[in-house]
Ligand SMILES: Nc1ncnc2c1ncn2[C@@H]1O[C@H](COP(=O)(O)OP(=O)(O)OP(=O)(O)O)[C@@H](O)[C@H]1O
């Protein structure tokens with residue numbers, strides 16, 4: 001990970017409000033360097049998805065707005081751009097819960113991902129080939145209606161669909177949701193490959209802290225709309241508090257009340 | 272911080288189960304009742320009582336019925352007019368076949384007949400969903416109106432086609448239908464029926480059956496899997512909803528227009544009531560009233576606007592422009608608050624709860 | 631398009647009914663006249679008038695397929711297009727120029743609907759969008775008539791309305807109806823190809839499935855909606871020209887939409903060919919019932935017969951004959 005030049009994506013102290021009254025993000029800042037895999041962790045409702053949506057521009061469709069702070073992608077402000085613009089710039093989000101087009105076949109789903117792609121049929125065919133290479137399972141099911149494929153296949157379809165647009169950065173929301181542990185491992189393995197071979201940068205929101213930290217370079221932990229902890233993935237994985245509260249491992253094996261207190265104190269200090 | 276739950280201590284289950292647990296809510300409800308039952312009949316002009324309050328209350332009742340079906344149970348229906356017509360014609364048949372029957376029984380009997388018809392037309396809802404169901408309910412709308420129009424039995428073979436509601440009394444000698452009835456009596460009777468049924472509805476939707484309805488609305492297969500009997504739950508919603516619409520239809524024919532005619536319940540009536548619940552707020556009892564008030568008052572306002580502004584426009588022009596403005600305002604309201612006036616109201620409460628802080 | 635076996639059974643059963651019921655009625659009742667040439671004349675007339683309903687249903691299908699919006703304003707669009715065409719022609723434009731200009735107006739209409747309404751309601755529940763289209767319908771009805779007046783206007787396309795005699799002069803068919811059927815067939819083929827095999831067509835179907843996901847892959851909803859509403863406007867213009875020259879350009883055109891709804895649920899909201907087959911079934915069924923059944927039960931049944939017929943079909947196939955299956959999973 002290189003920290004010298006400016007990061008690919010930079011979020012500066014953003015605040016997000018839904019429906020004019022519901023304050024969800026209360027000053028979130030994070031950096032995503034080019035070519036890295038960054039994990040965004042936190043409990044349910046911490047605001048991970050909201051952070052991703054505010055980057056990709058999908059917030060508007062849910063009546064949410066970024067009211068303070070800014071988001072820089074390649075030094076350009078993007079918080080008021082449409083999702084289509086962002087896909088054009090190379091940022092694409094894979095939404096939580098897959099969201100395949102259920103009445104379209106798998107192949108048609110993938111083809112919609114190439115909507116913004118310029119370069120004609122050849123470029124589309126090339127990308128399709130690449131996606132089938134990474135996800136052979138999809139090639140087998142190419143003619144089935146997406147609504148009738150399994151959860152794992154739909155997740156692959158969603159990731160594959162995003163790949164069709166030649167993205168530089170993928171915002172991946174809970175890829176492990178509802179998948180068998182082995183399949184989760186496979187998906188993360190593919191993420192790693194894509195990162196190394198195609199140079200795609202990933203920002204991924206995950207509940208599965210364990211695996212996310214194993215595959216990422218750097219991690220942020222969110223709670224209640226704030227970032228409460230950040231660090232190299234390997235350091236976070238070793239951190240006692242993270243171990244205790246997110247990985248469910250503690251040194252003494254049983255609940256350690258001194259740590260609970262320590263964590264509470266830390267949290268209060270940060271908020 | 273004017274409006275809040277904090278500081279309200281409930282020491283009994285009864286208090287916790289009360290409809291209005293917050294004192295501010297309770298007091299404002301009492302205030303509204305006082306205005307409705309005491310002030311309006313005392314000071315309301317003939318025009319206000321007869322041309323605004325009566326149709327408002329009656330259509331609010333129909334909207335309440337539709338809201339149970341559409342807002343709470345998720346079954347989109349365009350057959351409201353048909354069920355109202357069923358209520359109106361049943362009331363007429365009951366009142367003419369059994370001249371001694373008490374008006375309250377006539378009206379509630381009409382509601383029950385409408386409920387039965389509602390159940391009949393609700394059966395396809397087990398298989399048909401969403402907009403397919405909406406269009407299918409139009410079948411009941413057109414069929415019922417055609418039936419009442421076509422078969423003389425429903426109108427007692429009246430030659431002129433116009434049939435008027437027979438005069439009926441309450442408390443022995445107070446006329447509430449027919450030419451001798453006073454507007455105040457009609458108003459008070461309608462108001463009592465509507466308030467009573469609104470309270471029934473409010474309690475129904477927060478009871479077990481109301482929760483079943485909402486479960487079916489939010490995801491019917493999931494509801495079925497946790498053991499909610501689909502057909503029975505949906506049919507209950509159709510029955511209750513049609514009961515409300517039937518009573519509303521009977522009130523409309525007997526108390527408001529005084530005559531029973533199928534035209535008053537055509538498909539436009541169905542759309543009007545649907546507008547009320549959408550503008551008012553789906554799945555909200557108060558929304559039905561707010562929506563009805565809005566939809567009743569808006570055309571009246573639009574109609575009087577040119578004269579108020581001193582403009583001189585041809586009448587057919589006015590009616591076309593009314594259409595235009597009505598349509599535009601509907602769209603405008605949907606954009607400003609897709610969840611309706613009731614949602615606007617709860618956002619306001621949310622703000623008051625936090626006031627003077629923004630978040 | 632895959633045709634499942636039960637669809638064929640349903641249609642066959644229906645055709646048998648359509649023959650048997652009139653024949654039986656003719657045997658049983660003295661009021662009802664039945665012979666085979668007359669039966670075919672009624673049936674063919676019905677099929678052709680059904681195509682006219684299909685023209686309107688097509689506009690609905692387009693918008694539903696492409697955006698999941700149940701567009702109640704299609705009837706109002708038909709009226710508005712016809713009014714504009716006749717109005718511009720009346721101002722002295724030659725017919726072809728008036729048609730081109732009206733196409734332009736339909737495009738502007740699509741742009742305004744997208745800008746002012748749809749873009750503000752992205753991701754709202756279907757019922758909210760449905761209500762918004764009712765609002766649009768009211769607006770257009772009022773706007774068109776404010777602009778062009780509300781008296782009945784004549785629209786002539788120069789096609790003879792004279793009846794032609796076919797099959798040794800035994801069966802009488804309106805040439806105009808044949809022409810309309812031809813137009814409808816061309817439109818259906820064109821639209822089916824557009825939806826199934828083009829990039830835009832695929833994007834349109836994607837939007838119908840899931841607005842938010844479509845946004846997330848970079849499909850600009852704005853353009854998509856402008857495209858489909860323009861196409862629906864053009865289909866509406868064709869329907870308006872056909873209906874307008876048949877019954878005059880008047881407010882009643884807007885109400886024909888109510889006639890197209892049963893066609894729609896019978897064929898399925900999402901199927902372009904379904905709109906045509908639904909139209910044929912409803913048209914034939916309605917005409918046959920009117921001639922061979924109505925005298926027995928009191929007449930005036932055309933108000934509801936189509937709906938009951940469609941309801942009957944729905945009980946067997948809840949998504950219409952050719953509609954996409956509603957995929958339900960927990
Ligand atoms: N459209 C919305 N309108 C109002 N509030 C919302 C909306 N979407 C999310 N929220 C609220 O914002 C908070 C954060 O939600 P978000 O979806 O970002 O959480 P998350 O960290 O992704 O959680 P999870 O791990 O469960 O996906 C939640 O409290 C939620 O209630």
Ligand SMILES: [Mg+2]
Nearest residue numbers: 048049050096
């Ligand atoms: Mg999330």
